Amino acid sequence: MTTDIDVTNAKIHRLSRLYLTLSRCNHAVLESTSESDLLASACRIAVxxxxxxxxxxxxxxxxxxxxRVAESFGRGVEYLEGVQISLEVENPHGRGPTGTALREGHAVWCDDFMHDPRTAQWHALGERFGWSASAALPLTSQGRIVGALNFYLTQNNAFDEVARELLGEIAAVISHGLGRFALQAARQEAEDRLRESEDRYRSIVEHSRDAILLTAPDGRILSANPAACRIFDCTVIELQRLGRNGVVDTADPRVAAALEERRRTGSFSGELTMLRHDGEPFPALLSTSIFTAHNGELLTSMLIRDVSERKRKEAQLAYFAQHDALTDLPNRLLLTDRLDMAIAHAKRSGASLALMFLDLDRFKQVNDLFGHELGDRVLRQSAQRLKACVRASDTLSRQGGDEFLIVLPEITSPEAAMTVAEKLLDALGTPLSLGDRDVVLSGSIGIACYPEDGSDANTLMRNADAAMYVAKDLGRNRYQFYSPDMNARTLERLTLEGDLRRAIDGNQLFLAYQPQIDLTHRRLTGLEALARWQHPTLGLIPPDQFIPMAENSGLIEPIGAWVLETACRQQAAWIAEGLIEGTVSVNVSLHQFRQPNFIEVVAKALSKSGLAACHLELEVTESVVMHDLDRVMETLDTLRSLGIKLSIDDFGTGYSSLSHLKQFPIYRLKIDKSFTQGLPHDRESAAIASAIISLGKNLGLEVLAEGIETTEQEQYLHSLACDAGQGYLFARPMPAPACVDFLRSFSTANHPPS
Structure with a gap:
């Protein structure tokens, strides 16, 4: 396969040979004794x-x-025996490169001989000789076009801009040579042109960014251009002291082959290691040719291009292609390559290896709470900690997001992988210090072992991934070895996630409503709307199963919007029927609350349903409102300005700052059911419930207790002056039709049915 280096080498070599051709044609003009001698020399030198x-x-x-064919030289001159060329444009044989150049007086370049319509008359003949490119350059004498210099090659696209310029120079030199024989006075003009050409050649050499050296057979450096002094970091005199052998790194194993090729063919083009004046090695593309000077001396030209910077960039690109930009860890590409190598080694040696799939638990919440910049810092610090837990022979890789893979080659037993997994979990469990806050993480790890759990990379990755999800399902912050039944569980999870995507449009979601009761007057104050999923084949899916799935898959936003619109529409209808006068409460997730268009989504739900804003209550958890306070305060103030009521859900389970809490425009705290369940006998639960109620009263807030299941709990909370409650004691969450019956019954009896 041809590489960029091959193409560059070929280009440098071709230009070097054309420079040599130009030089020799210059000398041929001066040394030829006749027109035919000059033309024959030009053809021979070109080849x-x-x-x-x-x-x-x-x-x-x-x-x-x-x-007429005046002179020719090279492979395939037999082609000229059958070729026909005309000067007339009307004649098809006059429309080719040679006829056009003779008639119009400019060079004609044909980079694809066999497909160029201008050469159609000669395709059959050209195919026999393998022509791929040709050029025709007009020759002049005394201002008249007298002929054309033609070149043929067996490779396409051989004439780049520099090559065309040099071939044009060659044709110009030959043209002036022809004029020399037409008129003696033209000799002086030819000599002037020769000097100009040599000046231009010298200018090209002087301004070339590549080093150009001329050396004698004994290795002496006869001349060097400015670029050579710059590349080798020395003066011309210092270069001459070094000699040819002093600038080539003879320790490079490629040198011997290069010398042999130059001895055999007279030239060499390729990459070698060169030495700067201070001995520093550097990679270079070298094109060197042996030629005979006009005095008969054998000389060697060396064209040297320093490719250090290109090599550095190539190495950098190769590194970036195999490493994660954020953590500098190997990426999936490099991990897969190393895993394949480890498996191949294990097959040969009979050893075992383990593959771990580690996922940071609830990292998405860290990103949503603190922003991506801090999330990136968490990932970088986590990667450093994980790296400190593995051996130099192990490979820790970031796969993207919060997922990491670890290859443990040559382990003695699964217990060795277990030991590493425990170290990884311990490392993640230590709080991360990020400026003014600490972040505590955990991880879920799935482990697959070779050869028991798979004999190839894809199988091991798939099974380690399945084991990781089982670790998450079992409570997170743990590791789990793979077992064959896990793939079925993974498929079930993926299938369920796919079903959830279709649940909204398939009318499988519905709302259940749980009443909220004034504990003093036994009056209905409102309803909490709770999302439920009735799967067509699996039945009722618990919210604690599909809500986290919706948050992880990005479905929480459309589901949340649907819940909001549906609850508002239903509440507006029940108010219009006179069944209820209070509010409908809707839970808002962290992801929903932080959406840029959240205010618009709420306003749209109110507008479409016709529900007055005072009848809508939005519940947010402490974790939602305790970070990015300026933005949170702006959102809460906007919602309150619309007339919407705001409450803190599951109060007591988070880490609220009282100084911030009093600033929030909320009207109610909701005691989490985990505290209610222990009442009245559990002293800690009682103390927490009492403290929350007291706090709410002091801040002028209402307090509602969730999860009331017994009369004893209701009476105890009422004794603490808790304003309201909800729970199974009053009613379970009910679909809309059952809720209508409840509302009518409650309205009649003014108390919940027993």
């Missing part, structure tokens, strides 16, 4: 020095108006 396949000269016979 031998320029490495073109065939060259020939077409000359115009003025009296007959025909074209």
């Amino acid at each position: 031998e020095a320029g490495e073109l396949d065939m060259a020939w000269v077409a000359m115009i016979e003025p009296e007959a108006g025909t074209i």
Whole structure:
């Protein structure tokens, strides 16, 4: 496969040969004794020095108006025996490169001989000789077009801009040589052009960004251009002291092959290690050729390009292609390669290995709470801690997001993987210090072992992933070894997630409503709307199963919007029927609350349903409102300005700051059911419930207790001056039809049915 280096090498070599061709043609103009001698030399030099396949000269016979082959040289000159060329544009044989160049007086370049319509008349003949590219350059004498210099090659696209310029220079030199034989006065002009050409050549050499050295057979450096002094970091005199052997790293194993190729063919092009003046090695592309000077001395030209920077960038790109930009850990590509190598080694040696799939628990909440910048810092610090827990021979890789893979080659037993897993969990469990706050993480780890759990990388990854999800399902912050039944559980989880995506449009979601009761007057104050999923085949799916799934999959936003619109529409209808006068409460997740369009979603739900804002209560948890306080306060103030009531749900389970709590525009605290369940006998629960109620009263807030199941709990909370409650004692969450019956019954009896 041809690489960029191969293409660059070929280009440098081709230009070097064309420079040599130009130089030799210059000398041929001065040394030739006749027109035919000059043209024959030009064709021979183009093939031998320029490495073109065939060259020939077409000359115009003025009296007959025909074209003759004056001179030719190279492989395939037999092609000219059958070729027909005309000067007339009307003649198809006059529309090719040679006829056009002779007629119009400009160079004609054909980079794809066999597909160029201009060469259609010669395709069949050209195919026999393998022509892929050709060029025709007009030759002039005394201002008249007298012929054309033609080149043929067996490779496409051989004429780039520099090559065209050099071939044009060659044609110009030959043209002036022809003029020399037409008129003696043209000799002086040819010499002037020669000097100009050499000046231009010298200018190219002087301004080249590549080093150009001319060396003698004994290795002496005869001349060096400024770029050589810059690349080798020394003066010309210092370069000459070094000599050819002093600038080439003879320890490079490629040198021997390069010398052999140059001895055999007279030239070499390729990559070698060169040495700067102070001995520092650097990679270079070298093109060198042996040629005979006009005095008969054998000289060697060396064209040297420093590719250190390109090599550095290539190495950098290769590194970036295999490493994660955030953590600098190997990415999935490099991990897979190392895992394949570890498996191959294990197969040969009979050893075992383990693959761990680690997922940071609830990292999405960290991102939502603190923002992506702090989330990235968490990932970087977590990666550093994990890296400190594994051996140098192990591979820790970030797969993206909060997922990491760890390859443990050559383990003695599964217990060894268990030991590493415990170290990883311990490392994650230590709080991360991030400026003015600490973040505590945990991880879920799935472990698959070779060869028991898979004999290839894909199988091991899939099974470690399945084991990781089981670890999450079992409560997180643990590791789990793979077992064959886990794939079924993984498939079930993925299937359920797919079903959830279709649940909204499939009318499988519905709302259940739980009444909220004034504990003093036994009066209905409102309803809490709770999402439920009636799966067509699995039945009722618990909220604690599908709500986290919705949050992890990004479905919580459309589900949340549906809950909000449905609850508002139903509440508006019941108020219109006179069944209720209070509020409907809707839970808002962290992800919903932080959506940029959250206010618009709420306003849209109210507008579409016709529900007055004072009849809507939004419940948020402490974790939602205790971070990014400026933004939270702005959102809460906007909601309150619309007339919406706000409450803190599950109060007491988070880490609220009282100084911030009193600033929030909320009207109610909801005591979490975990505290209510222990009442009245559990002293800690009683103390917490009493403290929350007292706090609420002091802040001028209402307090509602969740999870009331017994009369004893109700009476105790009422004795503490708790305002309201909800729970199974009053009613379980009910679908809308059952809730209608409840509302009518409650309205009649003014108390819940027993």
